[in-house]
Amino acid sequence: MADKTIIFYDFPxxxxxxxxxxxxxxxxxxxKGLPFETVWVEYPDVEATLKAAGIPPTTKWPDSGKPRYTLPAIVDPSTGTALADSLAIAEYLDKAYPDKPLLMPSNTRALQVAFEEAVPSSIGPLFQFILIKLCDVVNPASEEYFRRTRASLFGKSVEDLVPKGESVKVEWKKVEDGFGKIAGWMKEDKFIMGDTASFADFVIGAFLIMSKIAWGEDSQEWKDIAGWHDGRWSKLVKNLEPYYSN
Amino acid sequence: MADKTIIFYDFPxxxxxxxxxxxxxxxxxxxKGLPFETVWVEYPDVEATLKAAGIPPTTKWPDSGKPRYTLPAIVDPSTGTALADSLAIAEYLDKAYPDKPLLMPSNTRALQVAFEEAVPSSIGPLFQFILIKLCDVVNPASEEYFRRTRASLFGKSVEDLVPKGESVKVEWKKVEDGFGKIAGWMKEDKFIMGDTASFADFVIGAFLIMSKIAWGEDSQEWKDIAGWHDGRWSKLVKNLEPYYSN
Known part of the structure; x- marks a missing residue:
């Protein structure tokens, strides 16, 4: 087991x-130190690529009710498993490879899932600001599709989602307070579970890495985030660097 | 340490x-197996009792902005600690008595806190139904105060909070779905952390015990709850019975 390379479907x-x-x-x-190979998929190609790989959809489109195929997704040739959804994949990886470092150690699976579900209610306001920046991050082949489908998912265009005028400060403060809530949970700890990284850190860390990419390291926005709560978020990104490789 | 009896302030x-x-x-x-003695406090006496014991307030009244003193609260003569708020007390007990069974084992403190904060968004609809029943549970000395202050906290009277007509079924289904969400996190596990009880179970378990008391064991409401999700909630209450003593 785990000798065969896992195929990991990601957005370029x-x-x-x-x-x-x-x-x-x-x-x-x-x-977990599992060997994997990335298949880079542009947004308009997700459905066809996943169907061809035998990976089932994870949800439905809110407007049409049609099945929605999403990334991340994996195919693991060692077990014949093909699935999407980050939580489902994380649970699968711990089950299939319990001898590798656990994503949800010490029987914390239910707590990790609860954490993952609690995060959007904390840092949800981030999305109003970041989606328009992500339109510039995605490749040209994905931009039109990304804009159109985010509008479908969020109920308005990425431009209309961006706070304007006086609400900019108010909404940005909500983002800060959302991260502050998580900082309050963590106290002085390096990771959510103290000295040991776990899935919860990857949830938060991934939002932070996305923010750094979306705004750029030298932007005021990233400088803000990196400075909040005694610089703990830039430290977390740094601590996760060993696990971020393309 | 831990030989002196902890004073525990609770509602009769x-x-x-x-x-x-x-x-x-x-x-x-x-x-945790810590020796404690209950001081039963009626609602109108909470503030004076806690002030006299040197226990600080935990929050503010939404209407007046004045300090709000709440139970549970403890005084621990072994360490001279006097504090209120269930989360703060739980964290204190683990810190003060790390050799007794941990409420937040395996460095799960941050995850347990996140869980506790995620629960109201799951089973929040329960409160509309239960508050009016709790007016009959509290002693006569507390009832007027309980009614008046719940109205202040929830913005309407306990009678107006109760769903009526067609919304009864809709709102009760929301309660079921909220518990269902937690059942989904737990899968087949006995406790949130598998075979080991932890603070998260006490959070859920306490809501369940309160529901059983509020409606009574023979009520349709309790029968509903006890039957949801393969009877797991009545089983959880049963599993926690050893730790529920007055």
């Missing part, structure tokens, strides 16, 4: 892997 | 301890 960009959900699994695969 | 009723937040700590103290 000129800066490499950038999508916060796919990044969770990239970090997870590297953390 | 003819059925004993019933408050979901205080119950968490009752379960926790029994689980």
């Amino acid at each position: 960009s000129k800066n490499g892997s950038w999508n916060a959900f796919a990044l969770r699994i990239r970090l997870a695969l590297n953390y | 009723s003819k059925n004993g301890s019933w408050n979901a937040f205080a119950l968490r700590i009752r379960l926790a103290l029994n689980y």
Whole structure:
């Protein structure tokens, strides 16, 4: 087992892997030390690529109700497993490879899932700001599709989602407070579980890496985020660097 | 350490301890096997009792902005600690008594806190139904105060909070779905962390014990809850019974 290379489906960009959900699994695969190979998929090709690989859809489109195929996704030739959804993949990897470092150690699976579900209610306001930046991150082959489908998912265009005028400060403060809530949970700890990295760190870390890519290291936005809560977020990104390779 | 009896401030009723937040700590103290003695406090006496014991307030009243004193609260003569708030108390007990069974084992403190904060968004709809029943659970000395302050906290009277007509089924289904979400996190596990009980179980368990007391064991409401998700909630209450003593 685990000798055969896992096929990992991810979204490309000129800066490499950038999508916060796919990044969770990239970090997870590297953390577990599992051999993998990336298949880079542009947004318009996701459905056909996953269908061809036998990977089932994960959700439905809110407007049409049709099956929605999403990344991250993997095919593991060692077990014949083909699946999508970052949480499902993380659970699978721990089950299939329990001797490699665990993503959800010490029987924390249910707590990790609860954490993952609690995060959007904390840092959800980030999306209003970041989606328009991500239109420049994705490759030209994906941009039109990305814009159109985000509008479908969020109910308005990426331009209309961006806070304007006085609400910029208010909404950006909500992002800071959302991260502050998580900082409060973590106290002085390096990772969510103290000295040991786990899936929860990859969830937060992936949102941070995506933000750094979306705005650029020298932007005011990234400088803001990197400085919040005693610089803990730039430290977390640094601590996860060993597991971020394209 | 831990030889002196901890003073535990809890709300009385003819059925004993019933408050979901205080119950968490009752379960926790029994689980850790720490000697404690209950001081039963009626709602109108909470502020004076806690002030006299040197226990600080935990929050503010939404209408007046004045400090709000809440139970559960403890005074631990072994360490001179006096504090309120179930989460703060749980963290304190693990720190002060690390050799007793841990409420947040395996460095899960941050995950447990995230879990605790995620729970209201799951089973929040329960409160619309249960508050009016709790007016009959509290002793007569507390009822007027309980009604008046719940109205202040929730923005409407306990009678107006209760779903009516067609929304009864809809809102009760939301309660079921909220518990269903947690059941989904737990899968087939006995406790949130598998075979080991932890603070997260006391959070859920306390809401369940409160529901059983509020409606009574023979009510349709409790029969509903006890039957949801393959009977796992009545099993959880049964599994926590050793730690529920008045």
